[in-house]
Amino acid sequence: MKTCQLFLVLTVLTTLSYSCKEAKQDTSQMKEVLAIHDEVMPKMGTIGNLISELDEEITKSDTAESYTKARQDLKDAHKSMMDWMRNFGDRFDGEEIMKGKTLTEEKQQWLNEEEEKVKVLRDQINSSIKNAEELLKKE
Structure with missing residues (x-):
């Protein structure tokens, strides 16, 4: 009888331990996704400013093709951010995002997808800003 009780207790403890690890893993990954968002979100203002600067260059320039492409890349990055959010x-x-509520298996898969998407988004935003800044410095 004691062996059966011990086995039951160990099974319950193992299950609880595994459940806690899963919840922490979900929370950690969710925090990482949100951290990437928080890293690039302030750059939306930079994108707006760069678009305005490129607009000015486009109106002044006879060869505006590179400015037009850079402006479109910035607009696409901005739209991608809004769509992603x-x-x-x-x-x-909100509970899943802010409070670490345990995710279903389907939502965990979604979070994996969103993590990849936000990384691509970060790269898109950073490269479009870098390209526009470099182009504007060449004036």
């Missing part, structure tokens, strides 16, 4: 908000609720 809307889609992310549609997939997860």
Whole structure:
């Protein structure tokens, strides 16, 4: 009888331990996704400013093709950010995002997808800003 009780206790403890690890893993990954968002979100203002500067150059320049492409890249990066935030908000609720609520298996898969998407988004934003800044310095 004691062996059976011990086995039951160990099984429960193992299950609880595993469940806690899973919840922490979800929380950690969610925090990483949000950290990437928080890293690039302030750059939306920079994108707006660069678009304005490029608009000025486009109106002044006879050869505006490179400025036009850089402006479009910035606009695409901005749109990608807005789309990503809307889609992310549609997939997860506030408790999952802010309070670390344990995710279902499907939502964990979504989080994996969103992590990849936000990394691509970060690269898109950073490269479009870098390109525009370099182009504007060449004046």
